[in-house]
Amino acid sequence: MLQKHTYDMGLIGNCAYLALIRKDASVAWLCWPRFDSSFIFGNLLDTQKGGSFTIQPSTSAFNSYQYYIENTNVLCTEIENEDGRYRVTDFAPRFSQYDRYYKPLMFIRKIEPLAGAPRIKVCCEPVGQYGIQTLDQRRSSNHIAFLGLEEEMRLTTNIALSYLLDKEYFVLNETKYLVMTYGAPLEAPLESTAEVFLTKTIKYWRNWVKNTSISNFYQTQVIRSALALKLHQYEDTGAIIAATTTSLPEAPHSTRNWDYRFCWMRDTYYILTAFNNIGHFEELERYFHYIANVSAKAKDKFQPLYSISTGTDLIEQELSHLDGYLGNKPVRIGNDAYTHIQNDVYGQVLVALLPLYVDRRFIGEERVESEKLIYKTLYHIQRTMDMPDAGLWEFRNFAQYHCYTYLFHWAGSKAALKVANFLQNQEMANMAERLMHEAASKIEACYDPVRGVYTNAIGSPHLDASTLQLIMMGYLDPNSERAHSHLRNLEQELKTPNGLFYRYRHQDDFGIPETTFLVCSFWYVESLACVGRLQDASREFERLLSYTNHLGLLSEDVDATTGSQWGNFPQAYSHVGLMNAAYRITKRLDVPNFI
Known part of the structure:
Protein backbone atom coordinates (compact mmCIF):
# COMPACT_ATOMS: atom_id res chain seq x y z
CA MET A 1 0.00 0.00 0.00
CA VAL A 209 -11.79 34.14 18.02
CA LYS A 210 -14.24 35.34 20.67
CA ASN A 211 -15.42 38.00 18.25
CA THR A 212 -16.33 35.47 15.57
CA SER A 213 -19.81 34.10 14.99
CA ILE A 214 -19.32 30.34 14.64
CA SER A 215 -21.86 27.64 15.43
CA ASN A 216 -21.11 24.50 17.40
CA PHE A 217 -21.06 22.39 14.20
CA TYR A 218 -17.42 21.20 14.09
CA GLN A 219 -16.54 24.44 15.80
CA THR A 220 -12.90 23.56 16.51
CA GLN A 221 -12.19 22.85 12.84
CA VAL A 222 -13.94 26.02 11.65
CA ILE A 223 -11.98 28.11 14.16
CA ARG A 224 -8.68 26.67 12.92
CA SER A 225 -9.65 27.37 9.31
CA ALA A 226 -10.65 30.93 10.21
CA LEU A 227 -7.32 31.49 11.98
CA ALA A 228 -5.42 30.11 8.97
CA LEU A 229 -7.39 32.26 6.52
CA LYS A 230 -6.76 35.35 8.64
CA LEU A 231 -3.00 34.80 8.39
CA HIS A 232 -3.18 34.85 4.59
CA GLN A 233 -4.37 38.47 4.56
CA TYR A 234 -1.52 40.88 3.93
CA GLU A 235 -2.87 43.56 6.18
CA ASP A 236 -0.84 46.42 4.71
CA THR A 237 -3.01 46.35 1.56
CA GLY A 238 -5.83 43.97 2.48
CA ALA A 239 -4.88 41.38 -0.17
CA ILE A 240 -5.48 37.70 0.58
CA ILE A 241 -3.13 35.25 -1.09
CA ALA A 242 -4.12 31.80 -2.30
CA ALA A 243 -1.47 29.92 -0.33
CA THR A 244 1.68 30.38 1.74
CA THR A 245 4.02 28.59 -0.66
CA THR A 246 5.18 28.23 -4.22
CA SER A 247 5.91 25.12 -6.30
CA LEU A 248 4.54 22.36 -4.09
CA PRO A 249 3.31 19.94 -6.78
CA GLU A 250 -0.35 19.11 -7.37
CA ALA A 251 0.82 15.52 -7.78
CA PRO A 252 4.31 13.98 -7.64
CA HIS A 253 6.34 14.71 -10.78
CA SER A 254 3.33 16.29 -12.51
CA THR A 255 5.24 19.57 -13.14
CA ARG A 256 2.05 21.33 -11.97
CA ASN A 257 4.14 23.42 -9.59
CA TRP A 258 2.80 26.96 -9.33
CA ASP A 259 3.43 30.08 -7.29
CA TYR A 260 0.30 30.82 -5.26
CA ARG A 261 1.55 33.81 -3.24
CA PHE A 262 -0.77 36.18 -5.11
CA CYS A 263 -4.32 37.42 -4.89
CA TRP A 264 -6.77 35.81 -7.33
CA MET A 265 -9.85 37.79 -8.31
CA ARG A 266 -11.76 34.52 -8.74
CA ASP A 267 -11.55 33.98 -4.97
CA THR A 268 -13.18 37.29 -4.12
CA TYR A 269 -16.78 36.15 -3.68
CA TYR A 270 -15.89 33.10 -1.62
CA ILE A 271 -13.47 34.92 0.70
CA LEU A 272 -15.86 37.79 1.34
CA THR A 273 -18.59 35.25 2.04
CA ALA A 274 -16.37 33.39 4.52
CA PHE A 275 -15.50 36.48 6.54
CA ASN A 276 -19.09 37.67 6.45
CA ASN A 277 -20.32 34.28 7.64
CA ILE A 278 -18.16 34.45 10.77
CA GLY A 279 -19.07 38.06 11.39
CA HIS A 280 -15.62 39.54 10.84
CA PHE A 281 -16.10 42.90 9.23
CA GLU A 282 -12.58 44.28 9.55
CA GLU A 283 -11.01 41.68 7.23
CA LEU A 284 -13.91 41.98 4.80
CA GLU A 285 -13.52 45.75 4.72
CA ARG A 286 -9.75 45.60 4.15
CA TYR A 287 -10.20 43.08 1.35
CA PHE A 288 -12.90 45.22 -0.22
CA HIS A 289 -10.53 48.19 -0.28
CA TYR A 290 -7.90 46.04 -1.99
CA ILE A 291 -10.42 44.99 -4.64
CA ALA A 292 -11.46 48.62 -5.08
CA ASN A 293 -7.82 49.63 -5.66
CA VAL A 294 -7.32 46.83 -8.18
CA SER A 295 -10.51 47.81 -9.98
CA ALA A 296 -9.62 51.49 -10.07
CA LYS A 297 -6.26 50.89 -11.76
CA ALA A 298 -7.57 48.35 -14.29
CA LYS A 299 -7.92 49.91 -17.74
CA ASP A 300 -8.90 47.66 -20.62
CA LYS A 301 -9.46 44.53 -18.55
CA PHE A 302 -9.07 42.93 -15.16
CA GLN A 303 -6.28 40.43 -14.69
CA PRO A 304 -7.10 37.07 -13.07
CA LEU A 305 -4.58 37.81 -10.30
CA TYR A 306 -2.49 40.61 -8.87
CA SER A 307 0.37 40.98 -6.42
CA ILE A 308 -0.35 41.82 -2.80
CA SER A 309 0.35 45.47 -3.64
CA THR A 310 -1.91 45.35 -6.75
CA GLY A 311 1.14 44.91 -9.00
CA THR A 312 0.31 43.70 -12.50
CA ASP A 313 3.51 42.11 -13.83
CA LEU A 314 3.87 38.67 -12.25
CA ILE A 315 6.40 37.32 -14.72
CA GLU A 316 6.81 33.58 -14.35
CA GLN A 317 10.35 32.27 -13.97
CA GLU A 318 11.83 28.84 -13.34
CA LEU A 319 14.57 28.61 -10.73
CA SER A 320 16.65 25.78 -12.13
CA HIS A 321 19.21 25.93 -9.31
CA LEU A 322 16.68 24.64 -6.76
CA ASP A 323 15.93 20.92 -6.39
CA GLY A 324 12.23 21.42 -5.67
CA TYR A 325 10.03 19.82 -3.03
CA LEU A 326 11.09 16.16 -2.74
CA GLY A 327 12.88 16.59 -6.06
CA ASN A 328 9.79 17.93 -7.87
CA LYS A 329 10.93 20.44 -10.48
CA PRO A 330 10.49 23.06 -11.71
CA VAL A 331 10.46 25.64 -8.93
CA ARG A 332 8.54 28.65 -10.20
CA ILE A 333 8.17 32.21 -9.01
CA GLY A 334 5.63 34.53 -10.57
CA ASN A 335 2.59 33.14 -12.37
CA ASP A 336 1.87 33.46 -16.06
CA ALA A 337 -1.86 33.22 -15.36
CA TYR A 338 -1.79 37.00 -14.94
CA THR A 339 -1.71 37.23 -18.76
CA HIS A 340 -4.75 34.98 -19.21
CA ILE A 341 -8.24 36.01 -20.13
CA GLN A 342 -10.62 35.03 -17.31
CA ASN A 343 -13.83 36.90 -17.79
CA ASP A 344 -15.56 35.71 -14.63
CA VAL A 345 -13.48 38.33 -12.76
CA TYR A 346 -15.94 41.08 -13.72
CA GLY A 347 -18.84 39.36 -12.03
CA GLN A 348 -16.61 38.66 -9.04
CA VAL A 349 -15.92 42.39 -8.69
CA LEU A 350 -19.61 43.31 -8.91
CA VAL A 351 -20.59 40.73 -6.31
CA ALA A 352 -17.78 42.10 -4.11
CA LEU A 353 -19.14 45.65 -4.44
CA LEU A 354 -22.69 44.68 -3.48
CA PRO A 355 -22.12 44.83 0.32
CA LEU A 356 -21.45 48.56 -0.02
CA TYR A 357 -25.15 48.97 -0.72
CA VAL A 358 -26.85 46.19 1.24
CA ASP A 359 -24.63 46.12 4.34
CA ARG A 360 -25.38 49.08 6.60
CA ARG A 361 -21.97 48.85 8.26
CA PHE A 362 -20.63 50.68 5.23
CA ILE A 363 -21.32 54.39 5.11
CA GLY A 364 -22.26 56.53 2.14
CA GLU A 365 -18.81 58.03 1.68
CA GLU A 366 -17.44 54.60 0.80
CA ARG A 367 -19.88 54.35 -2.12
CA VAL A 368 -18.86 57.60 -3.81
CA GLU A 369 -16.66 56.19 -6.59
CA SER A 370 -18.24 52.77 -6.83
CA GLU A 371 -21.13 53.81 -9.12
CA LYS A 372 -18.64 54.58 -11.89
CA LEU A 373 -16.89 51.31 -11.21
CA ILE A 374 -20.15 49.36 -11.50
CA TYR A 375 -20.87 50.92 -14.88
CA LYS A 376 -17.31 50.23 -15.99
CA THR A 377 -17.55 46.59 -14.93
CA LEU A 378 -20.94 46.07 -16.56
CA TYR A 379 -19.43 47.32 -19.82
CA HIS A 380 -16.67 44.73 -19.41
CA ILE A 381 -19.33 42.02 -19.05
CA GLN A 382 -21.10 43.32 -22.13
CA ARG A 383 -17.83 43.41 -24.08
CA THR A 384 -16.82 39.87 -23.13
CA MET A 385 -20.24 38.18 -23.39
CA ASP A 386 -19.29 36.52 -26.70
CA MET A 387 -15.60 36.05 -25.90
CA PRO A 388 -14.05 32.67 -25.02
CA ASP A 389 -11.66 32.59 -22.06
CA ALA A 390 -9.25 30.39 -20.10
CA GLY A 391 -11.85 29.71 -17.47
CA LEU A 392 -11.64 29.24 -13.73
CA TRP A 393 -8.95 26.56 -14.00
CA GLU A 394 -6.70 28.68 -16.19
CA PHE A 395 -6.24 26.45 -19.22
CA ARG A 396 -3.10 27.69 -20.89
CA ASN A 397 -3.46 26.57 -24.49
CA PHE A 398 -7.14 26.73 -25.37
CA ALA A 399 -10.17 28.94 -24.74
CA GLN A 400 -13.85 28.04 -24.43
CA TYR A 401 -17.19 29.63 -23.63
CA HIS A 402 -17.25 28.49 -20.00
CA CYS A 403 -20.43 27.97 -18.04
CA TYR A 404 -18.74 29.25 -14.87
CA THR A 405 -17.81 32.52 -16.57
CA TYR A 406 -21.40 33.07 -17.66
CA LEU A 407 -22.62 32.22 -14.17
CA PHE A 408 -20.58 35.12 -12.82
CA HIS A 409 -21.72 37.35 -15.66
CA TRP A 410 -25.23 36.51 -14.43
CA ALA A 411 -24.43 36.90 -10.72
CA GLY A 412 -22.50 40.14 -11.26
CA SER A 413 -25.30 41.63 -13.33
CA LYS A 414 -27.80 40.55 -10.68
CA ALA A 415 -25.71 42.31 -8.03
CA ALA A 416 -25.54 45.42 -10.23
CA LEU A 417 -29.33 45.32 -10.58
CA LYS A 418 -29.70 45.41 -6.79
CA VAL A 419 -27.31 48.35 -6.64
CA ALA A 420 -29.22 50.14 -9.40
CA ASN A 421 -32.46 49.70 -7.48
CA PHE A 422 -30.77 51.07 -4.36
CA LEU A 423 -29.55 54.09 -6.33
CA GLN A 424 -32.84 54.39 -8.23
CA ASN A 425 -30.77 54.38 -11.42
CA GLN A 426 -33.09 53.03 -14.11
CA GLU A 427 -30.47 53.15 -16.88
CA MET A 428 -28.14 50.93 -14.85
CA ALA A 429 -31.03 48.63 -13.93
CA ASN A 430 -32.00 48.17 -17.58
CA MET A 431 -28.44 47.38 -18.59
CA ALA A 432 -27.94 44.93 -15.71
CA GLU A 433 -31.22 43.15 -16.39
CA ARG A 434 -30.43 42.79 -20.08
CA LEU A 435 -27.00 41.32 -19.32
CA MET A 436 -28.54 38.92 -16.80
CA HIS A 437 -30.80 37.53 -19.51
CA GLU A 438 -27.94 37.28 -22.01
CA ALA A 439 -25.77 35.43 -19.50
CA ALA A 440 -28.62 33.08 -18.63
CA SER A 441 -29.08 32.18 -22.29
CA LYS A 442 -25.36 31.33 -22.51
CA ILE A 443 -25.61 29.16 -19.38
CA GLU A 444 -28.58 27.35 -20.90
CA ALA A 445 -26.52 26.73 -24.03
CA CYS A 446 -24.31 24.56 -21.80
CA TYR A 447 -27.24 22.34 -20.81
CA ASP A 448 -27.29 18.75 -22.06
CA PRO A 449 -30.98 17.70 -22.01
CA VAL A 450 -30.18 14.05 -22.68
CA ARG A 451 -28.09 13.66 -19.53
CA GLY A 452 -29.84 16.40 -17.59
CA VAL A 453 -26.61 18.21 -16.74
CA TYR A 454 -24.78 21.47 -17.45
CA THR A 455 -21.41 20.90 -19.11
CA ASN A 456 -18.29 22.95 -18.53
CA ALA A 457 -18.65 25.00 -21.73
CA ILE A 458 -20.88 25.58 -24.72
CA GLY A 459 -20.50 22.68 -27.13
CA SER A 460 -18.41 20.62 -24.72
CA PRO A 461 -19.40 17.18 -23.36
CA HIS A 462 -17.17 17.49 -20.30
CA LEU A 463 -18.34 18.02 -16.74
CA ASP A 464 -16.71 20.39 -14.30
CA ALA A 465 -17.08 20.78 -10.52
CA SER A 466 -17.28 24.57 -10.88
CA THR A 467 -20.84 24.13 -12.17
CA LEU A 468 -21.83 23.12 -8.63
CA GLN A 469 -21.97 26.88 -8.22
CA LEU A 470 -25.14 26.95 -10.35
CA ILE A 471 -26.87 25.47 -7.32
CA MET A 472 -24.91 27.30 -4.63
CA MET A 473 -25.40 30.76 -6.14
CA GLY A 474 -29.11 30.31 -6.74
CA TYR A 475 -29.14 30.15 -10.50
CA LEU A 476 -30.83 26.77 -10.25
CA ASP A 477 -33.75 26.39 -7.87
CA PRO A 478 -32.33 23.88 -5.34
CA ASN A 479 -35.77 22.22 -5.08
CA SER A 480 -36.00 21.66 -8.83
CA GLU A 481 -35.46 18.34 -10.55
CA ARG A 482 -32.92 20.05 -12.80
CA ALA A 483 -30.74 20.91 -9.78
CA HIS A 484 -31.01 17.37 -8.41
CA SER A 485 -30.25 15.83 -11.81
CA HIS A 486 -27.27 18.12 -12.36
CA LEU A 487 -25.86 17.19 -8.95
CA ARG A 488 -26.35 13.45 -9.55
CA ASN A 489 -24.48 13.63 -12.86
CA LEU A 490 -21.54 15.45 -11.27
CA GLU A 491 -21.46 12.88 -8.47
CA GLN A 492 -21.35 10.01 -10.92
CA GLU A 493 -18.51 11.43 -12.98
CA LEU A 494 -16.36 13.49 -10.61
CA LYS A 495 -16.89 12.10 -7.10
CA THR A 496 -14.56 9.43 -5.69
CA PRO A 497 -15.85 6.60 -3.44
CA ASN A 498 -14.42 8.39 -0.39
CA GLY A 499 -16.18 11.69 -1.04
CA LEU A 500 -13.47 13.66 -2.82
CA PHE A 501 -14.16 15.62 -5.99
CA TYR A 502 -12.09 16.14 -9.10
CA ARG A 503 -12.19 19.50 -10.83
CA TYR A 504 -12.73 17.63 -14.10
CA ARG A 505 -11.60 14.33 -15.62
CA HIS A 506 -10.75 15.39 -19.15
CA GLN A 507 -7.31 16.19 -20.47
CA ASP A 508 -5.88 19.68 -20.10
CA ASP A 509 -2.52 21.26 -21.04
CA PHE A 510 -0.64 18.86 -18.74
CA GLY A 511 -2.68 15.68 -19.15
CA ILE A 512 -5.50 14.31 -17.00
CA PRO A 513 -5.48 15.65 -13.41
CA GLU A 514 -4.19 13.04 -10.98
CA THR A 515 -5.42 14.51 -7.71
CA THR A 516 -8.69 15.88 -6.45
CA PHE A 517 -9.14 19.59 -5.74
CA LEU A 518 -10.20 19.98 -2.12
CA VAL A 519 -12.35 23.09 -2.44
CA CYS A 520 -14.50 21.25 -4.99
CA SER A 521 -15.28 18.65 -2.34
CA PHE A 522 -16.50 21.40 -0.03
CA TRP A 523 -18.57 22.88 -2.88
CA TYR A 524 -20.15 19.44 -3.20
CA VAL A 525 -21.03 19.51 0.51
CA GLU A 526 -22.60 22.95 0.10
CA SER A 527 -24.60 21.75 -2.89
CA LEU A 528 -25.89 18.77 -0.91
CA ALA A 529 -27.04 21.14 1.81
CA CYS A 530 -28.69 23.43 -0.73
CA VAL A 531 -30.82 20.67 -2.23
CA GLY A 532 -31.85 19.42 1.20
CA ARG A 533 -29.65 16.31 1.43
CA LEU A 534 -28.47 17.35 4.89
CA GLN A 535 -27.50 13.92 6.18
CA ASP A 536 -25.34 13.40 3.11
CA ALA A 537 -23.84 16.86 3.52
CA SER A 538 -22.94 16.28 7.17
CA ARG A 539 -21.47 12.85 6.44
CA GLU A 540 -19.35 14.08 3.54
CA PHE A 541 -18.18 17.10 5.54
CA GLU A 542 -17.00 14.84 8.35
CA ARG A 543 -15.13 12.62 5.88
CA LEU A 544 -13.30 15.62 4.44
CA LEU A 545 -11.94 16.51 7.87
CA SER A 546 -9.77 13.38 7.70
CA TYR A 547 -7.69 15.11 5.00
CA THR A 548 -6.26 17.77 7.30
CA ASN A 549 -2.77 17.39 8.71
CA HIS A 550 -2.08 16.87 12.42
CA LEU A 551 -2.91 20.53 13.13
CA GLY A 552 -6.11 20.81 11.10
CA LEU A 553 -4.45 22.50 8.11
CA LEU A 554 -5.52 21.79 4.54
CA SER A 555 -3.62 21.47 1.29
CA GLU A 556 -4.81 22.35 -2.20
CA ASP A 557 -5.09 18.80 -3.54
CA VAL A 558 -5.69 15.31 -2.16
CA ASP A 559 -4.75 11.99 -3.75
CA ALA A 560 -7.98 10.00 -3.94
CA THR A 561 -6.19 6.66 -3.50
CA THR A 562 -3.93 7.37 -0.54
CA GLY A 563 -5.52 10.47 0.98
CA SER A 564 -2.17 12.24 0.58
CA GLN A 565 -1.89 16.00 0.73
CA TRP A 566 -0.44 17.72 -2.34
CA GLY A 567 -0.34 21.19 -3.83
CA ASN A 568 0.52 24.45 -2.14
CA PHE A 569 0.07 24.59 1.60
CA PRO A 570 -1.78 25.76 3.56
CA GLN A 571 -4.33 26.56 0.88
CA ALA A 572 -6.55 29.50 1.85
CA TYR A 573 -9.13 28.42 -0.74
CA SER A 574 -9.54 25.02 0.96
CA HIS A 575 -10.05 26.63 4.36
CA VAL A 576 -12.59 29.04 2.85
CA GLY A 577 -14.37 25.99 1.44
CA LEU A 578 -14.50 24.33 4.87
CA MET A 579 -15.82 27.49 6.54
CA ASN A 580 -18.52 28.12 3.94
CA ALA A 581 -19.63 24.48 3.85
CA ALA A 582 -19.99 24.39 7.63
CA TYR A 583 -21.97 27.61 7.56
CA ARG A 584 -24.28 26.34 4.82
CA ILE A 585 -25.03 23.16 6.79
CA THR A 586 -25.66 25.01 10.05
CA LYS A 587 -28.07 27.40 8.37
CA ARG A 588 -30.08 24.49 7.01
CA LEU A 589 -29.90 22.56 10.29
CA ASP A 590 -30.61 25.76 12.27
CA VAL A 591 -27.69 25.05 14.59
CA PRO A 592 -27.31 27.85 17.17
CA ASN A 593 -24.22 30.02 17.43
CA PHE A 594 -22.25 29.72 20.64
CA ILE A 595 -19.64 32.39 19.92
Missing part, protein backbone atom coordinates in the same frame (compact mmCIF):
# COMPACT_ATOMS: atom_id res chain seq x y z
CA LEU A 2 1.27 3.47 -0.90
CA GLN A 3 2.30 5.61 2.05
CA LYS A 4 0.13 8.62 2.89
CA HIS A 5 1.92 11.92 2.37
CA THR A 6 1.03 14.85 4.62
CA TYR A 7 2.58 18.22 5.21
CA ASP A 8 3.84 17.75 8.78
CA MET A 9 4.19 21.46 9.39
CA GLY A 10 2.46 24.21 11.30
CA LEU A 11 1.74 27.75 10.12
CA ILE A 12 2.53 30.91 12.06
CA GLY A 13 2.24 34.55 11.03
CA ASN A 14 0.99 38.01 11.92
CA CYS A 15 -0.51 39.33 8.64
CA ALA A 16 2.91 40.76 7.70
CA TYR A 17 4.70 37.46 7.10
CA LEU A 18 4.11 33.69 7.16
CA ALA A 19 6.32 30.80 8.24
CA LEU A 20 6.07 27.00 8.29
CA ILE A 21 7.58 24.99 11.15
CA ARG A 22 8.18 21.25 10.86
CA LYS A 23 7.47 18.69 13.58
CA ASP A 24 11.20 18.59 14.36
CA ALA A 25 11.03 22.36 15.07
CA SER A 26 13.02 23.30 11.97
CA VAL A 27 11.84 26.23 9.86
CA ALA A 28 10.73 24.93 6.47
CA TRP A 29 9.62 28.25 4.95
CA LEU A 30 9.83 31.97 5.71
CA CYS A 31 9.77 34.82 3.19
CA TRP A 32 10.82 38.36 4.15
CA PRO A 33 9.95 41.17 3.94
CA ARG A 34 6.68 40.26 2.09
CA PHE A 35 4.58 37.21 1.44
CA ASP A 36 5.91 37.13 -2.13
CA SER A 37 9.55 37.96 -1.36
CA SER A 38 12.42 35.51 -1.67
CA PHE A 39 12.58 33.00 1.11
CA ILE A 40 15.24 33.48 3.75
CA PHE A 41 14.49 29.95 4.92
CA GLY A 42 13.39 27.74 2.03
CA ASN A 43 14.49 24.30 3.12
CA LEU A 44 11.10 23.14 1.85
CA LEU A 45 12.29 23.55 -1.75
CA ASP A 46 15.98 22.70 -1.40
CA THR A 47 17.65 21.08 1.60
CA GLN A 48 21.09 22.38 0.59
CA LYS A 49 20.47 25.85 -0.83
CA GLY A 50 17.38 26.77 1.17
CA GLY A 51 19.18 27.92 4.30
CA SER A 52 18.30 26.55 7.72
CA PHE A 53 16.98 27.45 11.14
CA THR A 54 17.01 24.29 13.24
CA ILE A 55 16.80 23.33 16.90
CA GLN A 56 18.09 19.78 16.94
CA PRO A 57 18.06 17.21 19.76
CA SER A 58 21.23 15.27 20.52
CA THR A 59 20.01 12.01 18.95
CA SER A 60 18.35 11.17 15.65
CA ALA A 61 15.81 9.05 17.52
CA PHE A 62 13.21 11.26 19.18
CA ASN A 63 9.47 11.74 19.54
CA SER A 64 7.69 14.92 18.55
CA TYR A 65 4.32 16.40 19.43
CA GLN A 66 3.14 19.59 17.76
CA TYR A 67 0.08 21.67 18.66
CA TYR A 68 -1.34 25.18 18.74
CA ILE A 69 -2.04 26.99 21.98
CA GLU A 70 -5.82 26.84 21.94
CA ASN A 71 -7.56 29.42 19.75
CA THR A 72 -4.31 31.07 18.66
CA ASN A 73 -1.71 30.97 15.89
CA VAL A 74 1.03 30.32 18.47
CA LEU A 75 2.67 26.97 17.71
CA CYS A 76 4.33 24.58 20.16
CA THR A 77 6.60 21.66 19.30
CA GLU A 78 7.66 19.26 22.05
CA ILE A 79 10.70 17.05 21.46
CA GLU A 80 11.64 14.09 23.67
CA ASN A 81 14.61 11.72 23.51
CA GLU A 82 16.76 9.75 25.93
CA ASP A 83 18.29 12.95 27.36
CA GLY A 84 15.04 14.68 28.21
CA ARG A 85 12.20 16.75 26.86
CA TYR A 86 11.89 20.36 25.71
CA ARG A 87 9.33 22.63 24.07
CA VAL A 88 9.79 25.17 21.28
CA THR A 89 7.14 27.89 21.12
CA ASP A 90 7.11 29.74 17.79
CA PHE A 91 5.10 32.86 17.08
CA ALA A 92 4.91 36.12 15.14
CA PRO A 93 4.01 39.01 17.46
CA ARG A 94 0.63 40.59 16.81
CA PHE A 95 -1.39 42.77 19.16
CA SER A 96 -3.00 46.18 19.46
CA GLN A 97 -0.72 49.07 20.35
CA TYR A 98 -1.21 52.83 19.99
CA ASP A 99 -4.57 52.37 18.23
CA ARG A 100 -3.11 50.14 15.54
CA TYR A 101 -1.80 46.60 15.17
CA TYR A 102 1.80 45.86 16.04
CA LYS A 103 2.93 43.23 13.53
CA PRO A 104 6.70 43.53 13.10
CA LEU A 105 8.96 41.42 10.91
CA MET A 106 10.01 39.59 14.05
CA PHE A 107 10.11 35.82 14.57
CA ILE A 108 10.30 34.68 18.20
CA ARG A 109 11.34 31.20 19.33
CA LYS A 110 11.16 30.23 23.00
CA ILE A 111 12.94 27.01 24.06
CA GLU A 112 11.99 25.56 27.45
CA PRO A 113 13.40 22.48 29.22
CA LEU A 114 10.54 20.26 30.42
CA ALA A 115 12.23 17.13 31.77
CA GLY A 116 15.71 15.66 32.18
CA ALA A 117 18.75 17.43 30.76
CA PRO A 118 18.13 17.75 27.01
CA ARG A 119 21.05 18.69 24.79
CA ILE A 120 20.31 20.74 21.69
CA LYS A 121 22.09 22.39 18.79
CA VAL A 122 20.79 25.58 17.19
CA CYS A 123 21.76 26.49 13.63
CA CYS A 124 20.63 29.68 11.89
CA GLU A 125 21.77 30.27 8.30
CA PRO A 126 19.41 32.51 6.30
CA VAL A 127 19.92 33.03 2.57
CA GLY A 128 18.90 35.57 -0.06
CA GLN A 129 17.75 35.57 -3.69
CA TYR A 130 16.07 32.19 -3.43
CA GLY A 131 19.21 30.48 -2.18
CA ILE A 132 21.72 32.07 -4.56
CA GLN A 133 23.01 34.58 -2.03
CA THR A 134 24.98 33.60 1.07
CA LEU A 135 24.77 36.27 3.76
CA ASP A 136 27.71 37.69 5.69
CA GLN A 137 27.62 37.33 9.47
CA ARG A 138 28.71 39.91 12.02
CA ARG A 139 29.05 38.92 15.65
CA SER A 140 28.11 41.40 18.35
CA SER A 141 27.81 41.10 22.12
CA ASN A 142 24.35 39.52 22.22
CA HIS A 143 23.33 39.08 18.62
CA ILE A 144 24.43 37.96 15.18
CA ALA A 145 23.78 40.31 12.26
CA PHE A 146 23.17 38.88 8.78
CA LEU A 147 24.23 41.29 6.05
CA GLY A 148 23.70 41.49 2.31
CA LEU A 149 19.96 42.03 1.92
CA GLU A 150 18.23 45.39 1.53
CA GLU A 151 17.97 45.64 5.31
CA GLU A 152 19.88 44.03 8.13
CA MET A 153 18.60 40.86 9.73
CA ARG A 154 19.50 40.24 13.32
CA LEU A 155 19.29 37.21 15.62
CA THR A 156 19.20 38.30 19.26
CA THR A 157 19.52 35.54 21.84
CA ASN A 158 20.61 34.53 25.31
CA ILE A 159 22.24 31.39 23.92
CA ALA A 160 26.03 31.55 23.94
CA LEU A 161 26.96 32.87 20.50
CA SER A 162 29.89 30.45 20.36
CA TYR A 163 27.45 27.54 20.45
CA LEU A 164 25.48 29.10 17.62
CA LEU A 165 28.42 30.01 15.40
CA ASP A 166 30.28 26.75 16.01
CA LYS A 167 27.08 24.67 15.79
CA GLU A 168 27.81 22.97 19.10
CA TYR A 169 25.42 21.01 21.30
CA PHE A 170 24.70 22.45 24.74
CA VAL A 171 22.64 21.45 27.75
CA LEU A 172 19.29 23.22 27.91
CA ASN A 173 19.07 23.92 31.63
CA GLU A 174 17.11 27.18 31.43
CA THR A 175 14.68 28.88 29.04
CA LYS A 176 16.35 30.30 25.95
CA TYR A 177 15.02 32.84 23.47
CA LEU A 178 15.75 33.51 19.81
CA VAL A 179 14.39 36.72 18.29
CA MET A 180 15.01 37.19 14.58
CA THR A 181 14.23 40.56 13.01
CA TYR A 182 14.30 42.14 9.56
CA GLY A 183 14.95 45.88 9.48
CA ALA A 184 14.20 47.37 12.89
CA PRO A 185 16.05 45.25 15.50
CA LEU A 186 14.97 44.37 19.02
CA GLU A 187 16.22 47.24 21.19
CA ALA A 188 14.61 46.09 24.43
CA PRO A 189 15.29 43.46 27.11
CA LEU A 190 15.22 40.02 25.49
CA GLU A 191 13.53 37.71 27.99
CA SER A 192 10.89 40.06 29.37
CA THR A 193 10.03 41.47 25.96
CA ALA A 194 9.60 38.01 24.43
CA GLU A 195 7.33 36.98 27.31
CA VAL A 196 5.24 40.14 27.11
CA PHE A 197 4.90 39.77 23.32
CA LEU A 198 3.87 36.11 23.77
CA THR A 199 1.22 36.97 26.35
CA LYS A 200 -0.16 39.82 24.23
CA THR A 201 -0.17 37.72 21.06
CA ILE A 202 -2.07 34.88 22.74
CA LYS A 203 -4.58 37.39 24.10
CA TYR A 204 -5.01 39.01 20.67
CA TRP A 205 -5.80 35.74 18.91
CA ARG A 206 -8.17 34.55 21.62
CA ASN A 207 -10.07 37.83 21.53
CA TRP A 208 -10.21 37.59 17.74
